[in-house]
Amino acid sequence: MDMSVSGQQATRLPDFIIGGAPKCGTTSLHFILGQNPEIGLPDEEIHYFDADDPITHPDFLFAGQQGLSWFDARPAHADNYAWYASRFAPFQSVRRIGEDSTTYLFSEVAPARIKSLLPDVKLVFMLRDPVKRAYSQYWHLIRSARTSATFEQAIIDHASILKGSTFAPHLRTYLKTFDPAQVRVVLFEDFLADQQDTIDSLTDFIDAPRMSLETAKTWFNRTLYPSRPGLQRLQNRVGKHIVARRYRTHMGEGSGQISPFWHKMHYRWFAYVAPLLLTREKAPPMAEATRAYLAQHLSARNAGLSDLLDRDLSQVWKGFEGRG
Structure with a gap:
């Protein structure tokens, strides 16, 4: 997709965007598609269109x-x-260029900004059982030392x-902003x-050559959980002050200042301290009272999602009620 702004030289920008949701398998999807020689994907998530959102990207504001x-x-x-x-x-020479920014789905500002700059872009959204997705995000926050709180x-x-588990209203916004033929939702x-x-349907959707997964790597990484959650939360009381500066220069060197001292602290924390308790292969079970609350609340937040996708999601996600 050739674009230029204010007389700047035309540059090929994304033909497709993996727009979310986080903790729904988008990293694995990115990893697989990135092995297709005719698809170009930057390694990192970009977050350009919602970089000024203090809820999703507090490290980008100072x-x-x-x-x-x-x-x-x-x-x-x-x-x-x-x-x-x-x-x-x-x-610039590959057939299709993409980007992966998983917070775009629930951004209030991204749809209009994407439409303005990339009116013909294809949009891919991956959804997951909203209760399990919320729990997965919590453990991501724990592993990255971004919280010292219990799940509740x-x-x-x-x-x-x-x-991040509120899909329906944001999907409606994208479907109103773009031609529905430009939007693909994957569970x-x-x-x-x-x-x-799934990969065949998506490569067809973005008009890229199909790829065989028999020769591709499909396993990205193994997720580990703390063996002693209480001690991990205590450790994170220190760690959260270190990671608060981790992404300060994501948007370029001019977007934030970070000293060599904090660079060293980041490295040492994630290389030596953070992994100490991350030895468990499964997350601790969620409290049933919490699960019951989330099932009803996230069903209400996603009212009409089954109708929107023309699929009874209660048959896929246990306890979900997405019609109406």
């Missing part, structure tokens, strides 16, 4: 003596647009946990059941 510093994601901001375009510079307290403290459960069929 409160200082001169006020709030933030990354301006509007294409008219030439320097930031150039940063975005530069992410795709290595892939994290539901209260971290708005992104429930927001994580279907992906697990038949990866080849």
Whole structure:
């Protein structure tokens, strides 16, 4: 997709976007598609179109003596647009270019911004049992030292946990903003059941050559959980002050300052301290009272999702009620 802004030289920008949701298998999808020689995907998630959202990206905003510093994601901001375009510079000769930013699905601002810059882009969203997705995100926050709370307290403290499992209203926005033919929704459960069929349908959707998974690597990484959750939460009381600075330069060196001292702290924490308790292969079971609350609340947040996807999701997600 050739685009230019304010007279800048035309640059190929994404033909497709994997827009979410987080903890729904998008990393595995990215990993597989990235092995297709005719598909170009930057290694990192980009987060250009929602970089100014303090709920999903608090590390991209900085409160200082001169006020709030933030990354301006509007294409008219030439320097930031150039940063975005530069992410795709290595892939100008491949058939299809994509990006993976899993918070776009539940962003309030991303749909209109994407439409403005990439009106013909294809959008891929992966959904998962919303209760399991929320629990998975919590353990991601624990593993990355971003919370020291119990799951129940994290539901209260971290708005992104429930927001990330709220699919229906955000999908409706995308389907209204774009031609529905540009939007493809995949269920994580279907992906697990038949990866080849899922990949075939998606490569067809983005008009890229099909790829055989017999020769591709389909296993990305193994997720480990703390052997002693209480001790892990205590450890995270220290760790969260270190990781708070981890992504300060994600949007380029000018987006935030971080000292060599904190670079060393990050490395040592994630290389030596963080893995100490991460030895368990399965997450501890969720409290049944918490599961019951989430099942009814996330069903209400996703009212009408079965109708939207023309599929009875109660047959896929235990306890889900998505009609009406």
